[in-house]
Amino acid sequence: MSPAGPATAGPAEGTATPPARPARRRTRRGSRSERLAPFVLLAPAVLVIVALRLWPLLLGVNFSFTGDGDRNGTSVGFDNYLTLFGDPLFRTALRNVGLLVLLLPVAVALPGLLATFIYLKVPGHRLYRGVYFFPAVLSPVIVGAIFTLLLAVDGPVNTLLGSIGLGPVDWLGDPDVAIFAVVGVHVWATFGMALVVFLAGFSTLDASLLDAAKVDGASLPQTIRHVIVPSLSRTIQFVFVTTMIGMLTSMFGLLFVMTSGGPSGSTYLPEYYIWIQQGRLNQPALASAASTVLFLIMLVVGLAQIGILRRAAKED
Known part of the structure; x- marks a missing residue:
């Protein structure tokens, strides 16, 4: 007879163990926290953008419908906008914006081609990378002062042209030439940043595609x-938009030093016009209207560029 031991109770066969409720609650809490985490992380940036960008923008748009001088603070409807489009200087500024849009592909293609040559490691590519980026660290005032001397009627550039039998060019005094001179200097001074962006984009390029193109006998173009x-x-889209924004909002220093909007207002851009109305003529409401027009131009041009580039990418 075997000794009887204490009976041990166990789960009956066929019965399922009930799920652990605390673990499920912890899982639910964890998933909810994971869903909320991105919004919590984005909240500070969104608050900063709303407080320092969107809210001042709305205030500026609202202020553009008020008057200046004796009508300060009173609603004037669209009078400021009618004044803008009736001002020959502002119309010249808008024509120059159209010129910038036409020259934009050149301003983007130049750093793109240079980045391509650097990526393909042409001889001296390391030196070129530093040399091309150097102008981007210079102040626009310094760049403007240097090129004002270089492009003077009796400056080194015209001396060089004279040595090869070409007559002197009044680079900054001819209304038909001055805007091209200023834009050319701006492109030279800023394309280093676009070059860096392109080089960063090349780091994501699949090298096997280039090898396949080489095997197939494809030419460089x-x-x-x-x-x-x-x-x-996507990199090209980014460079297009940022370059256009830079042309419309970062040329004040060059314009002020090189031409001061002249000759005869031929180098006016909306940014310079806004400063004249606000800083010299004390017409902040009119300056706000010009700022609103500039913002709309940048928005329309940026969206159009993105749409065109996306369509071109799909076709390829």
Whole structure:
């Protein structure tokens, strides 16, 4: 007879163990926290943008519908906008914006091609990378002062042209030439930042695509068109938009030092016009109206560029 031991109770066969409720609650809490985490992290940035960007923008738009001088603070409807478009200087500024849009592909293609050569490691590419980026660290005032001396009627550039039999050019005094001179200096001084962005985009490029193009016997222009451009479409979109914004909002220093808006107002841009109305003529409401027009121009041009580039990328 075997000794009887104490009976041990166990779960009956066929019965399922009930789920642990505390663990489920912790899982639910964890998933809820994970969903809320991105919003919590984005909240400070959103608050800063709303407080320092969107709210002042709305205040500026509202202020543009008020008067200046004796009508300060009173609603004047669209009078400021009618004054703007009736001002020959502002119309000149808008024409120059159209010129910037036409020259924008050149301002983007230049750093893009240089970045391509650096990526392909042409001889001396390390030196070129530093030399090309150097102008981007210079102040616009310094760049403007340097090129004012270089482009003077009796300056080194005209001396060089005279040595090869070409007559002197009044780079900053001819209304038909001055805006091209200022834009050219701006492109030279700022394309280093776009070059860095393109080089960052090249770091994501699949090198096997270039090898395949080389095996197929593709020329450099064909490789750029059919391999590099489609692969860097998002980078190109970014550079297009940021370059256009820079042209419209970062040329004040050059304009002020090199031409002061002249000759005869031919180098006016909306940014310079806004400063004249606000800083010299004490017409802040009119300056707010010009700022609103500039914002709308940047918005429309930026969206149009993105749409065109996306369509071109899909076609490729």
